Amino acid sequence: xxxxxxxxxxxxxxxxxxxxxxxxxxxxxxxxxxxxxxxxxxxxxxxxxxxxxxxxxxxxxxxxxxxxxxxxxxxxxxxxxxxxxxxxxxxxxxxxxxxxxxxxxxxxxxxxxxxxxxxxxxxxxxxxxxxxxxxxxxxxxx
Amino acid sequence: xxxxxxxxxxxxxxxxxxxxxxxxxxxxxxxxxxxxxxxxxxxxxxxxxxxxxxxxxxxxxxxxxxxxxxxxxxxxxxxxxxxxxxxxxxxxxxxxxxxxxxxxxxxxxxxxxxxxxxxxxxxxxxxxxxxxxxxxxxxxxxxxxxxxxxxxxxxxxxxxxxxxxxxxxxxxxxxxxxxxxxxxxxxxxxxxxxxxxxxxxxxxxxxxxxxxxxxxxxxxxxxxxxxxxxxxxxxxxxxxxxxxxxxxxxxxxxxxxxxxxxxxxxxxxxxxxxxxxxxxxxxxxxxxxxxxxxxxxxxxxxxxxxxxxxxxxxxxxxxxxxxxxxxxxxxxxxxxxxxxxxxxxxxxxxxxxxxxxxxxxxxxxxxxxxxxxxxxxxxxxxxxxxxxxxxxxxxxxxxxxxxxxxxxxxxxxxxxxxxxxxxxxxxxxxxxxxxxxxxxxxxxxxxxxxxxxxxxxxxxxxxxxxxxxxxxxxxxxxxxxxxxxxxxxxxxxxxxxxxxxxxxxxxxxxxxxxxxxxxxxxxxxxxxxxxxxxxxxxxxxxxxxxxxxxxxxxxxxxxxxxxxxxxxxxx
Numbered sequence: 084x085x086x087x088x089x090x091x092x093x094x095x096x097x098x099x100x101x102x103x104x105x106x107x108x109x110x111x112x113x114x115x116x117x118x119x120x121x122x123x124x125x126x127x128x129x130x131x132x133x134x135x136x137x138x139x140x141x142x143x144x145x146x147x148x149x150x151x152x153x154x155x156x157x158x159x160x161x162x163x164x165x166x167x168x169x170x171x172x173x174x175x176x177x178x179x180x181x182x183x184x185x186x187x188x189x190x191x192x193x194x195x196x197x198x199x200x201x202x203x204x205x206x207x208x209x210x211x212x213x214x215x216x217x218x219x220x221x222x223x224x225x
Numbered sequence: 226x227x228x229x230x231x232x233x234x235x236x237x238x239x240x241x242x243x244x245x246x247x248x249x250x251x252x253x254x255x256x257x258x259x260x261x262x263x264x265x266x267x268x269x270x271x272x273x274x275x276x277x278x279x280x281x282x283x284x285x286x287x288x289x290x291x292x293x294x295x296x297x298x299x300x301x302x303x304x305x306x307x308x309x310x311x312x313x314x315x316x317x318x319x320x321x322x323x324x325x326x327x328x329x330x331x332x333x334x335x336x337x338x339x340x341x342x343x344x345x346x347x348x349x350x351x352x353x354x355x356x357x358x359x360x361x362x363x364x365x366x367x368x369x370x371x372x373x374x375x376x377x378x379x380x381x382x383x384x385x386x387x388x389x390x391x392x393x394x395x396x397x398x399x400x401x402x403x404x405x406x407x408x409x410x411x412x413x414x415x416x417x418x419x420x421x422x423x424x425x426x427x428x429x430x431x432x433x434x435x436x437x438x439x440x441x442x443x444x445x446x447x448x449x450x451x452x453x454x455x456x457x458x459x460x461x462x463x464x465x466x467x468x469x470x471x472x473x474x475x476x477x478x479x480x481x482x483x484x485x486x487x488x489x490x491x492x493x494x495x496x497x498x499x500x501x502x503x504x505x506x507x508x509x510x511x512x513x514x515x516x517x518x519x520x521x522x523x524x525x526x527x528x529x530x531x532x533x534x535x536x537x538x539x540x541x542x543x544x545x546x547x548x549x550x551x552x553x554x555x556x557x558x559x560x561x562x563x564x565x566x567x568x569x570x571x572x573x574x575x576x577x578x579x580x581x582x583x584x585x586x587x588x589x590x591x592x593x594x595x596x597x598x599x600x601x602x603x604x605x606x607x608x609x610x611x612x613x614x615x616x617x618x619x620x621x622x623x624x625x626x627x628x629x630x631x632x633x634x635x636x637x638x639x640x641x642x643x644x645x646x647x648x649x650x651x652x653x654x655x656x657x658x659x660x661x662x663x664x665x666x667x668x669x670x671x672x673x674x675x676x677x678x679x680x681x682x683x684x685x686x687x688x689x690x691x692x693x694x695x696x697x698x699x700x701x702x703x704x705x706x707x708x709x710x711x712x713x714x715x716x717x718x719x720x721x722x723x724x725x726x727x728x729x730x731x732x733x734x735x736x737x738x739x740x741x742x743x744x745x746x747x748x749x750x751x752x753x754x755x756x757x758x759x760x761x762x763x764x765x766x767x768x769x770x771x772x773x774x775x776x777x778x779x780x781x782x783x784x785x786x787x788x789x790x791x792x793x794x795x796x
């Protein structure tokens with residue numbers, strides 16, 4: 084499995100820590116944030132490929148955080164995870180460009196799969212952009 | 226309680242209508258019949274007045290005729306001629322053609338009888354009349370008519386005596402009064418009427434038709450001045466004139482007295498010596514009145530009957546409307562309550578599901594963590610490692626189970642697709658039936674289709690609606706068991722909606738369960754057989770599609786679920 088950076092955002096510490104531990108054991112690099120604000124801060128200063136984002140949190144909620152992530156780092160893929168949200172907030176999240184929408188409780192394997200898919204998408208996306216840049220550079224030699 | 230209320234309203238309305246209709250008509254009947262009776266009695270009075278006037282004429286004429294005859298004779302023949310027996314005999318034969326004169330006396334001024342012709346010659350021979358009151362009367366006034374008496378032969382007769390102008394002699398005739406008795410008897414009103422003549426002392430001068438021989442005390446009062454109606458026929462035609470009578474025995478006036486059961490008319494004749502009394506029983510003359518009255522009563526009874534019937538029909542109609550409206554209001558209230566309750570229960574269930582999802586996540590995560598760490602243990606030192614691994618898998622399995630329930634409850638598994646299509650409900654139903662027909666056959670359940678061919682299509686979520694149909698039909702199959710019949714009915718309702726009935730002929734739903742049948746986790750199935758979410762989800766779907774779902778027990782047994790969907794035709 085390809086190694087990539089994951090940011091786990093959840094207000095529940097136990098979940099955060101445990102998920103981080105288990106993902107790291109699978110070889111991923113994991114950071115955690117207990118709130119939307121904290122997540123945005125981490126995103127700004129470090130390299131992140133995929134964000135696992137809880138929808139319902141104190142402070143700015145998942146949807147709002149998603150919106151800001153999309154504005155700040157359009158390439159970063161976001162997987163929404165919730166035990167609280169309704170169908171409506173799921174649809175809302177998908178509209179805002181989340182990679183997918185997952186319900187608690189979820190086993191680690193499907194979660195890991197989704198995260199990998201998201202990373203793959205991000206990687207392809209990034210590769211396309213790089214290629215486009217190379218083509219642009221080549222067509223416009225200095 | 227409610228039925229009682231309707232009964233009260235009905236009673237009140239009926240009473241009001243009956244009083245409103247009957248009272249005026251009853252008053253009308255009483256007034257009309259009273260005035261009719263009055264009119265009938267007035268008619269009696271008029272005819273009585275006419276009759277008695279006529280009788281008076283008859284009697285007066287009769288008496289005057291006899292008196293005139295005698296006057297003529299005394300004027301024609303001097304005493305020297307009539308005093309002779311043979312001359313008187315000749316005269317008697319000449320004047321008595323009618324037989325009304327019984328005998329003739331000739332009496333001189335000293336009271337001595339000069340001649341006599343008649344059947345009692347021997348007994349009257351040589352009699353002196355000087356001291357008799359009538360004799361003096363004749364000498365003073367020139368003529369006299371006596372009261373009626375029976376005499377020797379028991380024949381009613383009276384005496385007319387006339388003096389010659391010089392008062393030298395008196396001619397006296399005994400007159401058989403049967404002739405005018407007959408006239409009197411023939412003239413009366415009704416089969417029970419009476420007529421007779423009395424003198425001032427109240428003695429009957431003519432026989433009474435009713436057979437009385439003596440005046441009753443009540444009738445005796447008529448001879449004195451009394452209250453009544455005076456009719457002066459001569460002056461004022463036949464119009465009865467009511468006035469307080471003190472002097473109805475004035476000559477020339479007929480007095481009419483109205484009694485409880487009869488009308489009595491009196492008229493003085495013969496210079497106030499005789500009184501003609503005519504009685505008419507009111508009852509005798511009331512036949513035409515009764516006929517008219519009965520006709521009026523019949524018309525009014527029929528009219529009231531018609532009005533009452535209309536009023537009762539109207540009352541019934543009104544009550545039915547009230548009951549219908551009450552029922553609708555109650556139903557609406559029930560529906561509102563049901564909706565409110567379902568909304569509350571839905572929120573509650575969703576809230577609980579939310580709260581459970583997080584702990585479930587932690588359970589599965591922790592179990593998973595254990596599962597991940599177990600392989601790192603020394604298999605020799607941890608003896609039951611295989612059991613632990615199995616337990617971890619079991620924990621994860623049960624969390625998944627619980628998760629399925631909370632997800633269904635939250636509707637995660639049934640996102641309403643934003644794309645709605647034009648759906649033919651009949652087709653959709655038929656497709657649904659095809660999924661379960663095999664199972665139905667296996668359970669020996671017959672499915673009857675009553676699809677309306679005129680059903681319009683509607684914009685809705687087909688798969689979701691199919692889920693509802695499937696839930697309901699599956700429930701029905703489970704409920705009725707072998708040999709049952711499921712009826713699927715579709716119909717247009719009020720233009721703008723489609724009604725779908727899914728009915729079975731099972732045992733129906735207990736009344737206490739009807740209200741909570743759509744509640745989440747409510748189930749009558751055996752533990753483990755049903756989650757109690759099928760109907761809740763169906764309810765939720767139909768509500769989201771803008772329709773309503775309700776349940777009722779059929780009169781013929783079994784339950785019927787009714788879905789009403791709005792017809793949406795845009796797009």
